[in-house]
Amino acid sequence: MSIMSHRARVMPWRTLRFNESVCNPYNADFDGDxxxxxxxxxxxxxxxxxxxxxxxxxxCTPKNGEILVASTQDFLTSSFLITRKDTFYDRAAFSLLCSYMGDGMDHIDLPTPTIIKPIELWTGKQLFSVLVRPNAQMRxxxxxxxxxxxxxxxxxxxxPNDGFVYFRNSELLSGQxxxxxxxxGNKDGLFSVLLRDYNTHAATTCMNRLAKLSARWIGNHGFSIGIDDVQPGYLLNKQKKARIDEGYDACDELIQSFNNGNLKLQPGCDAAQTLEAEITGVLNKIRETTAKxxxxxxxWRNSPLIMSQCGSKGSPIxxxxxxAxxxxxxxxxRRAPNGFIDRSLPHFPRKxxxxxxxxxxxxxxxxxxxxxxxxxHTMGGREGLVDTAVKTADTGYMSRRLIKALEDLSIHYDDTVRSASGGVVxxxxxxxxxxxxxxxxxxxVPLNLERLYLKVKATCPARAQGSLSPSEVFKxxxxxxARHDAASAGGCSDAFKKSLLDFMCTKMKDFCRTKSALQLDEEYIENANPNILVKVAANIFGITSQQLQVFLDIxxxxxxxxxxxxxxxxxxxxxxxxxxxxxxMTLKTFHFAGVASMNVTLGVPRxxxxxxxxxxxxxxxITAILECHSDVKSARIVKGCVEKTTLGEVAKSMKIVMTSRQASIVITLDMEGIHALHLKISAYSVKQSILQHSKIKSMMKHHSIEVLDDRKLRILPSDSDKRKLQFELHTLRATLPNVIVKGIPTVERAVINKEGEKYNLLVEGTDMRAVMGTPGVDGCQTKSNNIIEVKETLGIEAARKCIISEIQYTMASHGMSIDIRHMMLLADLMTYKGEVLGIxxxxxxxxxxxxxxxxxxxKTADHLFNASFNGRDDKIEGVSECIIMGIPMQIGTGILKVKQSVKQELKLNYGLDPIIS
Incomplete structure (x- = not known):
């Protein structure tokens, strides 16, 4: 069956045939599908x-507007080789290649040869100009x-690598x-542009021409891969050895400094974590440098290299x-874990x-x-397999839940998105x-303005018209x-108007810059040959009224x-x-959010x-933006206020002191350490913290806490029972180190993170309200990835925004682009009832x-039992209900209702009132 045409035909040999370009949407590979x-x-x-x-x-895929049906594999390889700078064909060879594109029945106009003497030669690039526009009649x-x-x-x-592809008026001027x-996967590629500027037919016929040309050309030309393609030469081996030795030396230095205890710590990491992060970085770099x-x-004739460069298969890695x-x-x-005591395998020394x-x-x-x-290597491979198996079930169930929740949402004639029962989402x-x-x-965005502008300038030449001034353009x-808003239903969105005005603004700036660079002031134009200079400037950056009109109409x-x-x-x-x-997506990926030790759940679990x-x-x-974001010292002060600090961390000693008169616990604070960490803690603040601690509060009925000086406190136990005194003192001493003396109790830790020139605080833990209220934190810009907490702190609108940005961030971390409108719809469905409803x-x-x-x-039986018990009725409006009942659904083509007009005829009914039939 020719998939590109709509007719199913029985072909000789194999009944179903398939164009390679269409494999992607069908997810088809030829291993017995x-x-x-x-x-x-x-x-x-x-x-x-x-x-x-x-x-x-x-x-095109509605996921993000990227083209889904396009050339793959061999088609890309042959196009890449045909359009090399040094590929030339004589008249016979070029004509033959032109005939490969179709069935020999199409009319083709040969372009002017690139080289005329001593022999007429055409380039491979010209072949693509013919492919896009075979004859002059084709507009x-x-x-x-x-x-x-x-x-x-x-x-x-x-x-120099011929990587800049430029088509002007269907001629390929440069680029392989x-x-x-x-x-x-590219919205600016050849087929996407054909589809947007012309129609689906233009794109598919071009794809068919390319498919025929490539298959026939590569069949004659030959392209294979063998063991000699992966055989490294002497120089490559030498370079590889040098790279690996460099990496090993760097790792040895790191291990040495770790053992000596003078390794420079990364923010929020201890020495072991820092060492792991550094070594992993060095080793990953080795693979990249050897790839380079x-x-x-x-x-350049190496087959894997050609495939990697043109993107048909494989990568430098x-x-x-x-x-190598x-x-x-x-x-x-992480790196391979220990399978034995202190080592990964018994072949290596311990630790x-x-x-x-x-x-x-x-x-x-x-x-x-x-x-x-x-x-x-097998350990790594096994993890991949297990991951895939677990992931399939996880994502399958997730997709099913999403579909069931969203299935009945559709667009109505008043532009709203509603559920089947008419609820506006x-x-x-x-x-x-x-x-x-x-x-x-x-x-x-709706339009790629830069490309449309280029197209208008190319297809609508300036001729003798003068270019408009910026003020005329904006008018x-x-x-x-304004006319468009009045004429069409709804006009344009504000975002589109703004983008159009901004675009014209940058174009006018370029024009003014060119004018001043060419010194095109009035006096200079009068003295020189005005026509030439004006034309030069107008053609490069200016825009005539006709061009502007065409551009705005389009x-x-x-x-x-x-x-x-x-x-x-x-x-x-x-x-x-x-x-x-x-x-x-990979199942369990942890991404370093700028900080090696701070893991963020990503992928399917997120x-x-x-x-x-x-x-x-x-x-x-919680990402806390600081009011004073340029100074690391102020960041440390804010960190001290946010991060949970216990008494055990700031006390030098906690001793049980027993004299003949009394028994007590004396706490000595480490004031040097407290000052170094910029913590505002004194003996008085510690006293308050101890009295507020839940466990001590109950024990502290008769206790008194004395502040001896700035750094010392004494706690006296109650005099109630002398026999329990020793026990009470030790219980108290065991509890005291856990008393929180500074910071937010629910925060595990805070890490100072530098983004560009600005510092911010990454807070691991909850209680967004307390973080926002911390002095030095800019509460208006503080974000959290906990949607429920955002809802409770900032309300439902903020939660909706948070859902959108979190899905977007997770997808972007895996290099996937999804149109934001889909995420908006999901977020709106989850929040439109006024609370965050999970799917x-x-x-x-x-x-x-x-x-x-x-x-x-x-829970089928439960729902049916409860509904029959409570006498509930179902209006049969949604998708599932209609399918169950075998009724056409009110969505898509079923949203229309066709009414038949019946002619009203009056018939006299034996002198009685007329009856309308």
């Missing part, structure tokens, strides 16, 4: 399948720029094409592991901290691993009513926006076309978009905590009224 064909039974079902499920209509003008993987930051178009241009050496030393060094093996995010003893593999897969290295979807599948740019822009019409349609089952899409990346609305989370952290059987019970829906989720 099977497929089922479902045949729609009615015209209505056929139409829906065609319009809603046709591949052409699903080139496809592509204008965009992309930075490829091998782009070096020296200068744009003159990139790879994954960034042709692959999926490989990329530089290998021949894979190449490095095959050729496998690197550090990790178990549970050895050297790289080899803790799982560093210095060999490559080419040279082969030693027995101990192999064992550590959002007044305007995502605050702007835009469709996530149609968003552009990294941050999910025209504001008039256009912006407003495009903006309107990106609105989300009513009926869209946005809940199900949102649940999918959050659940699906969960399957790609997402689960967020959507469960967990009251207790595993790593609660669990208890939360969903409070969100949903329908008995059948709850019964289809969990």
């Amino acid at each position: 099977e497929m089922n064909l479902h045949v729609p039974q009615t015209q209505e079902a056929r139409t829906e399948a065609l319009m809603l499920m046709g591949v052409e209509n699903n080139l 496809v003008f592509l204008n965009f720029t992309v930075l490829e993987k091998n782009y070096s930051k020296s200068s744009e178009t003159m990139c 094409l790879g994954k960034a241009t042709l692959g999926n 050496v490989c990329m530089e030393e290998l021949h 894979n190449i490095s592991q095959m050729i 060094c496998v690197g550090q093996q990790s178990v549970g995010g 050895s901290k050297m790289p080899a003893a803790k799982g560093f593999v210095a060999n490559s897969f080419y040279t082969g691993l030693t027995a101990t290295e192999f064992f550590f 959002q007044f305007l979807y995502g605050d702007d009513g835009m469709d996530p599948a149609k968003m552009e740019g990294k941050s999910g 025209i822009v504001e008039e256009k926006l 912006c407003t019409s495009r903006y309107d076309s990106k609105r989300i349609e009513a009926g869209m089952a946005i809940g199900a899409v949102g649940a999918q978009s959050i659940g699906e990346p969960g399957t790609q 997402i689960k905590e967020i959507i469960n609305g967990a009251k207790k989370i595993s790593t609660p952290i 669990t059987r208890f939360g969903i019970q409070k969100m949903k009224e329908s008995v059948l829906m709850l019964a289809s989720f969990e």
Whole structure:
């Protein structure tokens, strides 16, 4: 079956055929995959399948608007090799390659050859110009720029690695094409631009042409990988040895300074933790540096190198592991743990901290691993397998809960997002009513203004018109926006207006700078040849009234076309978009939030905590922004106020003193230590703290605490029973070290963290209110990752914001981008009842009224029994209920109700009143 066309055809040999570009959305690999064909039974079902499920209509993912169906593997490799700077073809070869693109029936206009004498030669880049626009009748003008993987930051178009891809009016001017241009996951690539600027048909025909060309070209050209591709040369071996020796020496130095006790501690870590963090850093760097050496030393014809550069498969790390060094093996995010007493394996000395003893593999897969290295490598591999097995069940259940909670949310004709029973969850979807599948740019904005501007400048030349002054530009822009607001339903969102005005502002600044740089003042223009200079400046940075008009027309019409349609089952899409990346996450990842010792739960466990609305989370952290953030001393003072300090930490001694007259406990404070830590503690404040301690309070009925001087206190026990005196003194002395004399009791510790030039405080623990109220902390900017606590401290709106930012942070830590509108919807659903409802059987019970829906989720018998006992009714409005009852659901295409007009005919009924039939 040709997936790109909508017709299922029986082909010779194999019945189902599959274009490689379409593997990604089907998650298909060719290791024995099977497929089922479902045949729609009615015209209505056929139409829906065609319009809603046709591949052409699903080139983009609604998760974040990235293109999903695009070139992969061989297609990328051949495109990369064809567009090399030194690839030339004569007329015969070029014409043959042009005929490879189609079925030989298409009309193709050959471009002008690049080299005319002594023989006509065309470049591989010109082949791509033909591929995008085969003949002059085709009105496809592509204008965009992309930075490829091998782009070096020296200068744009003159990139020495040819990594700057520039299409102007469908001509490829520079750049070697790879994954960034042709692959999926990029919103600024070739197919994305074709789809946005033209239509799905333009994108799919181009993909088909590329698929045919690549498959045929690589078949003739040949591309294979063998053992000689991973054989390191003499120079590479020498460099690798040098890198590894450097790393080992650095580790030895660290271990030496640790043993001598003069290792510089990292914030919030003890010596052992600091040593681990430092050594791990050094060893991980070895793998990166050897990877860099490989990329530089290998021949450009090396197959793994080509695949890695163009992005078709593999990475520099894979190449490095095959050729140079496998690197550090990790178990549970740390170096290999001890399996025997004080050592990982019996082959190593006790308490050895050297790289080899803790799982560093210095060999490559080419040279082969030693027995101990192999064992550590299998430890790492086993963890990966267990992780995958556990994760599948976890994320599967999580996705199911998300779907069940969000399934009945859809967009209505008044732009609101409502549940099946009509409860409003959002007044305007995502605050702007835009469709996530149609968003552009990294941050999910409706339009990529920079690219549209480039396109308008290229397709609409300035000619003789003069460029507008900045004041004229802003006047025209504001008039256009005002007209657009009045004309179309709802106009534009404020965010879009602001982005458009800001964009024009930067363009005008560039124009003014150019003008002054070229000294284009009036006097100079009069004396020189005015036409040339004005044209130069206008063409580079200025904009004519015609260009501006075209640009604004495109912006407003495009903006309107990106609105989300009513009926869209946005809940199900949102649940999918959050659940699906969960399957790609590693289960237990701990991320160092700028501080080596401070772990933050991430990955699947963190997402689960967020959507469960967990009251207790595993790593609660409050980020306190300081009022005086440039001074480390003030940060230490605030830290002293926040961090819990016990009497045992600040007391020099606690002695039981017995004389003939009385027995007492004398506490001596370590005032030097207290001053060094900037703690405001005196004997008087300690007395108050002791009296407030719950255990001592009950024992202290008759006790008296005397303050002898600034640093000394004496505690006298009660005189009630002399026989219990010794016991009482020792009990008291055991309890005293735990008395909290400073700080917030619920805070475990606080770590000073430096971000750029600013210091802030990472507080491990709870009680956000107390941290916000601490002198020196800027309460308005203090954040916590504990959603329930944020709700109790700052209210439900803050909790909603917290849910959004926490999901976003977790996803970003794993390198995943999800449109913020999905997270907003989830956060709104969890908070729209006025409390934070987790997506669990208890939360969903409070969100949903329908008995059948709850019964289809969990505890089926209980729900049905209670409903029948209490005589509850179900209106059958939601998705689950409609499926159970076999009724069309009121969502998506079912939101429409078609009414038939009946002609009213009057018939006389034997002189009685007329009856309307």
